[in-house]
Amino acid sequence: MERIIEVKNLAKVFANQQALKSVSFDVKKGEIFGFLGPSGSGKTTTIKILTAQLEQTDGDAYIFGVPASKLKESNYRKKIGVLTDNSSLYERLTVYDNLKLYCDLYEVSYKRIDEVLEMVNLTDSKKKSISKLSKGMVQRVILARAFLHEPDLLFLDEPTSALDPVNTKHIYKGLNRLKENGTTIFLTTHDMNEAETLCDRVAFLHEGEIQLLDTPKKLRTTFANDTLTLELTDGNKVTINKGPDGAQAVYDYMKEDKIVSIYSNEPTLGDIFVEVTGRKLS
Numbered sequence: 363m364e365r366i367i368e369v370k371n372l373a374k375v376f377a378n379q380q381a382l383k384s385v386s387f388d389v390k391k392g393e394i395f396g397f398l399g400p401s402g403s404g405k406t407t408t409i410k411i412l413t414a415q416l417e418q419t420d421g422d423a424y425i426f427g428v429p430a431s432k433l434k435e436s437n438y439r440k441k442i443g444v445l446t447d448n449s450s451l452y453e454r455l456t457v458y459d460n461l462k463l464y465c466d467l468y469e470v471s472y473k474r475i476d477e478v479l480e481m482v483n484l485t486d487s488k489k490k491s492i493s494k495l496s497k498g499m500v501q502r503v504i505l506a507r508a509f510l511h512e513p514d515l516l517f518l519d520e521p522t523s524a525l526d527p528v529n530t531k532h533i534y535k536g537l538n539r540l541k542e543n544g545t546t547i548f549l550t551t552h553d554m555n556e557a558e559t560l561c562d563r564v565a566f567l568h569e570g571e572i573q574l575l576d577t578p579k580k581l582r583t584t585f586a587n588d589t590l591t592l593e594l595t596d597g598n599k600v601t602i603n604k605g606p607d608g609a610q611a612v613y614d615y616m617k618e619d620k621i622v623s624i625y626s627n628e629p630t631l632g633d634i635f636v637e638v639t640g641r642k643l644s
C-alpha cells in the first residue's frame with residue numbers, strides 16, 4: 363500500500379528541551395492515523411515538522427515520498443491541508459468571504475464553499491463575520507478551510523477540542539466522507555473516544571517517543587484481561603473468568619434469570635495509555 367507519510371528516527375531539540383527523541387512511523391494512503399499523547403508529548407512539534415513549519419534536528423520525514431521541507435513549494439502546498447492552533451482568519455470578514463479568499467488562493471470553485479460549510483454544520487452562519495462567532499464556530503471555519511481544496515493529505519491538530527458533542531459527531535461524519543474520497547488524515551488528539559471512533563491506527567506518544575502503534579481493536583485485544591462482568595438483578599456486579607467454569611457460572615445466573623447485562627472487560631485506549639506510560643492523557 364502506498365505510504366503517504368514516512369518518518370524515521372525523527373528528533374527535535376529546542377534550546378534546552380528534547381521535544382522528540384526518535385520517532386518512526388508510516389501513514390498509508392486513505393488512513394485516518396491518530397497521534398495520541400498528553401500535553402507536551404511532542405504532537406504539535408511533529409505536525410509542524412511534517413508540514414514544513416519547523417525543521418527537525420535529526421532523522422527523516424517524507425511526505426508523498428519527498429522530504430517534508432519541500433512542502434513549502436506551491437505544487438505540494440495544494441496537496442495538503444493543515445489545521446493547527448495558530449491558524450487564523452480575517453476577523454472582520456464573513457465566514458463565506460474568508461473561505462472565498464482561500465478559493466482564490468487555491469483556485470477552487472466557490473461552489474465548494476457550501477459543501478464544506480455543510481460538512482462543518484455552519485451553513486446558517488455563512489454571512490456572519492468571524493468576530494461574531496463562538497470559539498467552537500471559529501474552529502469549524504478553520505477546519506472547513508483546511509479541506510476546502512480537497513487535499514490528498516490533511517493534518518489536524520486537535521480538530522474537535524472546542525466543539526460540543528453534536529458538532530463533534532457532525533465533523534466525524536465529514537472526516538469519514540473525506541476519507542472515503544481518498545484523503546489521508548493525520549490527527550492529534552487527547553480524546554480517546556475520538557481515536558476509537560475515527561482512527562484506523564493510533565500511535566501513543568509519550569515524552570517524545572512512540573510507545574505503541576496499532577489499530578485500536580488490536581490494542582484493546584492485546585491488553586484485554588480474560589474476564590466478564592455480570593450485572594445482576596439484585597444490584598450486585600460479579601466478575602468471572604472466561605472459559606468453561608465461567609460459562610457454567612453465566613449459565614447458572616441465566617437459569618435463575620438473575621442477569622441484567624453482561625460485558626467484556628476490554629480496556630479503553632485511555633486505560634492502555636495509562637498502563638503503558640503510567641500517565642493520564644489529559
Ligand SMILES: Nc1ncnc2c1ncn2[C@@H]1O[C@H](COP(=O)(O)OP(=O)(O)OP(=O)(O)O)[C@@H](O)[C@H]1O
Pocket residue numbers: 376377379380381399400401402403404405406407408
Ligand atoms: N518553540 C519552542 N521552543 C521551546 N520549546 C518548545 C517549543 N515548542 C515546543 N516546545 C516544547 O517541546 C515539547 C513538546 O511540545 P508540543 O507542543 O509538541 O507538545 P504537544 O504534545 O503538542 O502538547 P499539547 O497537547 O499541549 O499541544 C514541550 O515540552 C514544549 O514545551
